[in-house]
Amino acid sequence: MEHVSADDARAELHRLRSSIDNLDAALVHLLAERFKCTETVGRLKARAGMPPADPAREAVQIARLRSMAESSGLDPHFAEKILNVIIAEVIRNHEQFAEESDD
Numbered sequence: 001m002e003h004v005s006a007d008d009a010r011a012e013l014h015r016l017r018s019s020i021d022n023l024d025a026a027l028v029h030l031l032a033e034r035f036k037c038t039e040t041v042g043r044l045k046a047r048a049g050m051p052p053a054d055p056a057r058e059a060v061q062i063a064r065l066r067s068m069a070e071s072s073g074l075d076p077h078f079a080e081k082i083l084n085v086i087i088a089e090v091i092r093n094h095e096q097f098a099e100e101s102d103d
């Protein structure tokens, strides 16, 4: 393997970490927008008496995400795990809205 000086490595690490920080910021902003949108969905479902979870919709989302992950070089199992974590949180929020609208 080609040797790299400590100074060069530090400079490269700094550059890469700066990109990681930008990407983490983008992820947080994207998640914030997604949760704003799902809050509206949850309140709509609660008002209409619809169930918080929609497993058929989730199956479509997971298949789509796995396929996108595969074609972009991301582990599809990891992509599915992340989506499941997000959706579980959304469903918890939806259940909360449903309880509130029962009061």
Ligand SMILES: O=C(O)C(=O)C[C@]1(C(=O)O)C=C[C@@H](O)C=C1
Binding pocket: 038, 041, 042, 052, 053, 054, 055, 057, 058, 061, 086, 087, 090, 091, 094
């Ligand atoms: O699309 C819906 O019906 C939603 O409530 C949103 C959402 C999601 O976060 O994407 C969450 C829960 C459902 O099980 C399916 C999808």
